[in-house]
Amino acid sequence: MDAQITIPQSRQDNTFQRLVRTFRVSAWLGWQIEANWADPLVFAIYALIKPLASAAIIVVMYGIITQGDFGQPIFAYIFIGNAFYIYVGQVMSGVSWAVIDDREHYRMLKYVYIAPIHIPTYLLGRGVAKFVFASISVFVTLLAGVLFLQIPLDLLQVDWLLFIVSLAIGVNMLALMGLMLGSIVLLLVNHSFGMGEAVAGALYLFSGAIFPLEVLPEWIRWVGFIMPVTYWLELIRRALLPDIAAGFPTLASLSNGQLLGIMLGLTVFFAVAAFLTFNYCDREARERGYIDRTTNY
Amino acid sequence: MTLTAKVTKHSGLRLFLMTVFGRAYPRMVGMLRERSWMLWEIILPILGVSAYVFIYRAIGAPEIYIGFVVMGGAMTAFWLNVLWSMSSQLYWEKEMGNLSLYIMAPNSMMGILLGMAVGGLFFAGQRALVITIVGSWIFGVSYEVVSYWQLFAVFMLTMVALYGLGMMTSSLFLLLSREAWHLANLAQEPIYLASGFYFPVKNLTFWVAAGASIIPLTMGMDAMRQLVFPDGSSLGFLSVDIEIAILVGLSVLFVVGAKLMLDYMERLAIREGRLTESKR
Amino acid sequence: MDLAVKTQDLSRIYKIRGGKKEEAKELVALDHVSVEIKRGELFGLLGPNGAGKTTLIKILTTLLSPTSGVATVGGIDVAKEPHNVRPIINMVSGGESSGYGLLTVRENLWMFAQFYGIPTKVANERIKELLGIVGLGDRDNTKSSDLSTGLRQKMNIVRGFLTDPEVLFLDEPTLGLDVGASRDVRHFVRGWVDENKGDKTLLLTTHYMVEADELCDRVAIINQGRVLACDTPSRLKRNLQRDAIFKLEVSPLNGAGTGSFEKLAGVRQVTHQAQDGQSILEFILEEEDVLGRVVNTMTNQDIHIFNLEKREATLEDVFVDLVGKSMKEVEGDSDS
Numbered sequence: 001m002d003a004q005i006t007i008p009q010s011r012q013d014n015t016f017q018r019l020v021r022t023f024r025v026s027a028w029l030g031w032q033i034e035a036n037w038a039d040p041l042v043f044a045i046y047a048l049i050k051p052l053a054s055a056a057i058i059v060v061m062y063g064i065i066t067q068g069d070f071g072q073p074i075f076a077y078i079f080i081g082n083a084f085y086i087y088v089g090q091v092m093s094g095v096s097w098a099v100i101d102d103r104e105h106y107r108m109l110k111y112v113y114i115a116p117i118h119i120p121t122y123l124l125g126r127g128v129a130k131f132v133f134a135s136i137s138v139f140v141t142l143l144a145g146v147l148f149l150q151i152p153l154d155l156l157q158v159d160w161l162l163f164i165v166s167l168a169i170g171v172n173m174l175a176l177m178g179l180m181l182g183s184i185v186l187l188l189v190n191h192s193f194g195m196g197e198a199v200a201g202a203l204y205l206f207s208g209a210i211f212p213l214e215v216l217p218e219w220i221r222w223v224g225f226i227m228p229v230t231y232w233l234e235l236i237r238r239a240l241l242p243d244i245a246a247g248f249p250t251l252a253s254l255s256n257g258q259l260l261g262i263m264l265g266l267t268v269f270f271a272v273a274a275f276l277t278f279n280y281c282d283r284e285a286r287e288r289g290y291i292d293r294t295t296n297y
Numbered sequence: 298m299t300l301t302a303k304v305t306k307h308s309g310l311r312l313f314l315m316t317v318f319g320r321a322y323p324r325m326v327g328m329l330r331e332r333s334w335m336l337w338e339i340i341l342p343i344l345g346v347s348a349y350v351f352i353y354r355a356i357g358a359p360e361i362y363i364g365f366v367v368m369g370g371a372m373t374a375f376w377l378n379v380l381w382s383m384s385s386q387l388y389w390e391k392e393m394g395n396l397s398l399y400i401m402a403p404n405s406m407m408g409i410l411l412g413m414a415v416g417g418l419f420f421a422g423q424r425a426l427v428i429t430i431v432g433s434w435i436f437g438v439s440y441e442v443v444s445y446w447q448l449f450a451v452f453m454l455t456m457v458a459l460y461g462l463g464m465m466t467s468s469l470f471l472l473l474s475r476e477a478w479h480l481a482n483l484a485q486e487p488i489y490l491a492s493g494f495y496f497p498v499k500n501l502t503f504w505v506a507a508g509a510s511i512i513p514l515t516m517g518m519d520a521m522r523q524l525v526f527p528d529g530s531s532l533g534f535l536s537v538d539i540e541i542a543i544l545v546g547l548s549v550l551f552v553v554g555a556k557l558m559l560d561y562m563e564r565l566a567i568r569e570g571r572l573t574e575s576k577r
Numbered sequence: 578m579d580l581a582v583k584t585q586d587l588s589r590i591y592k593i594r595g596g597k598k599e600e601a602k603e604l605v606a607l608d609h610v611s612v613e614i615k616r617g618e619l620f621g622l623l624g625p626n627g628a629g630k631t632t633l634i635k636i637l638t639t640l641l642s643p644t645s646g647v648a649t650v651g652g653i654d655v656a657k658e659p660h661n662v663r664p665i666i667n668m669v670s671g672g673e674s675s676g677y678g679l680l681t682v683r684e685n686l687w688m689f690a691q692f693y694g695i696p697t698k699v700a701n702e703r704i705k706e707l708l709g710i711v712g713l714g715d716r717d718n719t720k721s722s723d724l725s726t727g728l729r730q731k732m733n734i735v736r737g738f739l740t741d742p743e744v745l746f747l748d749e750p751t752l753g754l755d756v757g758a759s760r761d762v763r764h765f766v767r768g769w770v771d772e773n774k775g776d777k778t779l780l781l782t783t784h785y786m787v788e789a790d791e792l793c794d795r796v797a798i799i800n801q802g803r804v805l806a807c808d809t810p811s812r813l814k815r816n817l818q819r820d821a822i823f824k825l826e827v828s829p830l831n832g833a834g835t836g837s838f839e840k841l842a843g844v845r846q847v848t849h850q851a852q853d854g855q856s857i858l859e860f861i862l863e864e865e866d867v868l869g870r871v872v873n874t875m876t877n878q879d880i881h882i883f884n885l886e887k888r889e890a891t892l893e894d895v896f897v898d899l900v901g902k903s904m905k906e907v908e909g910d911s912d913s
């Protein structure tokens with residue numbers, strides 16, 4: 001009996017097919033876990049209530065100080081930045097939380113690991129559902145802004161090409177940042193709340209999302225200039241509200257093309273950094289035997 | 298192989314205190330063994346709070362609002378702690394198989410929850426303190442305490458009521474599994490908004506502020522702001538005395554409610570067989 | 578307090594909520610179970626997967642309430658006065674971890690001692706002693722997340738004995754332990770009950786026959802929520818003793834089944850198992866003479882006999898006699 005296990009043709013896929021397969025199944029899985037569309041309450045909580053409440057905090061802060069003068073350009077600046085920043089928290093946490101969720105909660109990270117799939121791709125795929133959720137939140141937030149808060153969004157004036165290209169690059173960049181975070185989380189214990197959101201909350205400060213970078217003290221401003229999110233939000237503003245964007249001088253000296261170039265460059269940089277980080281953390285995690293631990297206390 | 302040690306066992310109050318200490322211990326030890334919490338619990342939150350400070354700067358708000366944000370940011374520590382380390386923690390305990398052991402032991406679940414709270418306060422207290430100190434220092438917040446006695450009373454009452462509320466909601470989580478997550482999530486940003494973490498709650502109109510007062514932090518923060526910031530009382534919602542009275546009421550309500558709810562939910566969970574199931 | 582555990586017509590029905598709008602189904606996990614366990618007894622609950630063993634333990638440990646019937650532990654009603662039951666019991670269930678991975682073995686155990694009101698000094702002495710007994714003496718400072726499955730199970734077992742319960746419930750305590758460690762645990766369990774001279778009661782569930790047979794004073798055989806028999810292992814087997822039990826290794830039946838044997842007069846039970854390209858048949862016969870008929874039938878069907886042995890009755894045979902199938906077969910049925 002010299003039986004040899006023959007792998008069926010269908011399983012001998014090439015690398016590209018494997019990546020596609022990995023991505024598809026993990027996106028599906030993330031969808032099953034996150035997007036419980038059957039349950040309107042869950043949908044309302046994540047897609048509507050949380051993001052609208054966050055936006056409302058800023059709206060109230062602004063309203064108190066300016067006695068409700070929402071027509072100022074700075075308000076539109078803040079509102080748009082805040083709305084699109086939803087993507088940062090959601091996509092980043094979608095990718096990084098998958099590590100904790102699979103490891104500690106479903107206890108299946110180890111099985112994911114031994115399956116013939118590409119782990120970084122798997123993690124990236126887990127962010128897809130969050131991306132869809134976030135898109136709905138962003139849309140609803142913008143809608144509320146236009147309807148109730150005088151956000152001067154005019155669909156005929158929008159530079160759709162710029163918007164879509166920027167959004168596409170930006171989301172990929174965020175997913176890669178999430179991968180980097182997720183890799184680090186491989187080495188960390190579970191602190192049970194959304195780590196992605198915590199990081200996003202901290203980076204809020206540097207990205208020019210809710211105030212122009214000039215407001216920051218000079219010695220710390222440089223952080224904002226190396227953050228790809230800064231350029232991304234500027235591009236989104238230029239695409240959606242060209243008049244408002246022109247009123248803020250931070251990046252005024254750069255053309256759209258230059259901004260896209262910078263963002264693309266930073267995205268490539270993050271891609272390389274994310275994969276290096278992943279490889280390092282992955283090796284370390286296996287070295288230390290962290291793949292199947294649970295760390296709650 | 299005969300066991301020599303004679304076993305003595307305490308019961309009553311002694312057992313209760315031992316339980317609290319027993320459950321708080323892993324929390325404290327965990328904090329020392331896993332230093333990465335400093336990043337998540339202190340450094341990142343400071344940056345997050347700073348962002349709100351700079352919004353006020355960007356729209357030219359008076360300095361007092363900066364102090365409001367710093368205090369609100371510090372107090373988020375307690376809210377997050379109650380939400381994630383107490384209420385929904387029971388869900389993790391169930392998944393890990395500890396919950397049934399806790400229920401089966403002769404201690405009271407109140408003791409376990411209080412232990413979690415005390416252990417959690419270790420984190421939350423430090424986070425709140427560091428944010429207050431660092432935030433005040435960086436942004437030059439000035440304080441002018443009206444009455445230390447009242448300040449102390451307000452803070453303590455807020456904590457009692459808040460953690461009472463946490464224990465009460467924990468009992469709900471005995472029955473829930475993944476939904477627990479969603480509820481805890483639901484109670485994050487909307488509560489930041491309604492309780493006025495980053496602005497005076499008075500601005501939300503009387504009825505919204507009154508409704509939000511069911512969350513002890515609403516009254517607690519409003520009273521503390523009136524007590525520590527120069528001119529703070531002009532932005533207060535109700536007078537400090539009334540707020541203290543409300544906090545006393547909330548404390549009693551939540552602590553008693555927690556005990557009743559917990560007993561009820563435990564009975565229900567035992568009947569339905571939901572103490573040990575795990576819905577992974 | 579002369580009965581440690583008593584159940585009377587104890588039933589438990591689980592309502593299983595199906596998928597979306599599906600109707601709720603009911604599953605009878607325990608069906609009018611009445612058992613009495615005397616104080617000082619080491620009592621075994623033997624049954625296949627899904628028999629209801631864990632359900633019974635959960636009810637007795639106050640974690641689940643019965644649908645109907647009464648259960649008392651130490652004379653106290655578990656459903657009505659759970660807080661009075663809890664101080665005198667403890668439970669260990671196999672294959673589960675307990676405590677926090679971040680704490681060391683000693684810290685985890687100490688924490689549970691706290692929950693039972695045992696002063697730290699006493700607790701530490703006992704922990705040391707018990708860890709020594711199960712062979713974990715040198716691992717007390719290991720984080721429990723770094724323990725192997727078997728070692729974690731040993732820690733779990735120590736947790737059960739640590740609090741010096743009057744009645745201890747062990748739900749498959751040797752799950753995940755190797756042969757040597759299982760033997761140690763059984764030895765310790767037996768010793769604990771014996772040394773306390775009638776004071777301590779232990780209820781243990783298992784689906785290992787040997788464990789029930791060698792270890793327990795009395796055994797209840799349970800299947801599909803019903804207690805089919807309850808007695809000392811030797812008395813349970815005695816009923817079968819006058820029967821003749823034969824084990825035959827024969828050429829493969831190849832799907833012919835055992836029907837033709839079951840029809841023979843004097844054949845009480847037949848079980849069949851395929852192994853290494855042979856069939857293994859076990860017969861419980863009313864008397865030895867019946868064997869001749871069995872062999873004849875085989876010859877007629879062209880079945881070759883490779884080996885034939887007569888053996889003593891085991892609890893497995895008792896189970897087969899009661900249920901008509903071996904435990905393996907029962908478990909196989911429920912899988913599909």
Ligand SMILES: Nc1ncnc2c1ncn2[C@@H]1O[C@H](COP(=O)(O)OP(=O)(O)OP(=O)(O)O)[C@@H](O)[C@H]1O
Pocket residue numbers: 570574591592593604605606624625626627628629630631632633784
């Ligand atoms: N929470 C529950 N909800 C619904 N059904 C349940 C629940 N717990 C157990 N059951 C069912 O009740 C029956 C008895 O289960 P139980 O766990 O008591 O069996 P067991 O004898 O301990 O089996 P095993 O040897 O596999 O541990 C099984 O059919 C099981 O599927």
Ligand SMILES: [Mg+2]
Pocket residue numbers: 630631632748
């Ligand atoms: Mg079982």
